[in-house]
Amino acid sequence: MTNNSLPLMWRKFPERYLLMGNKCTNCGTAFFPARKMCPNCRRKGKLVDEGMSKEGEIITFTEMFSAPYGFELETPYFIAIIKLNNGAKVLSQIVDSAHEKVKIGAKVQKVFRKISDIDPEGPIAYGYKFKVVE
Secondary structure, three states: OOOOHHHHHHHHHHHHHHOOEEEEOOOOOOOOOOOOOEEEOOOOOOOOEEEOEEEEEEEEEEEEOOOOOOHHOOOOOEEEEEEEEOOEEEEEEOOOOOOOOOOOOOEEEEEEEEEOOOOOOOOOOOEEEEEEEE
């Protein structure tokens, strides 16, 4: 049994495909994924949809040797918390990057890749990942 569903994939389309989040017009803080309320401004804040920056830097990372279901064939791989140029933070897999280039402070750029295809008869999920740029 898989937990992929076409309706769920389409609801997540702006988030996964376009890296859409939101921003508080009161304090200027960007959020990804989008939030319903600004934790800084509470009721004073007004959140508006905003495309996130497609570049940033690695602030922490780990190398995965034991993967969750559906990612077993990708091990080892890196996941990182990335601080985007607009200040939002994103958790993402790092791809297409030499092992020695994945480090704290490394500049990264968003790329579009396959996320999963767990069910051979089901849909393939695509979305964002990041790669180190020179």
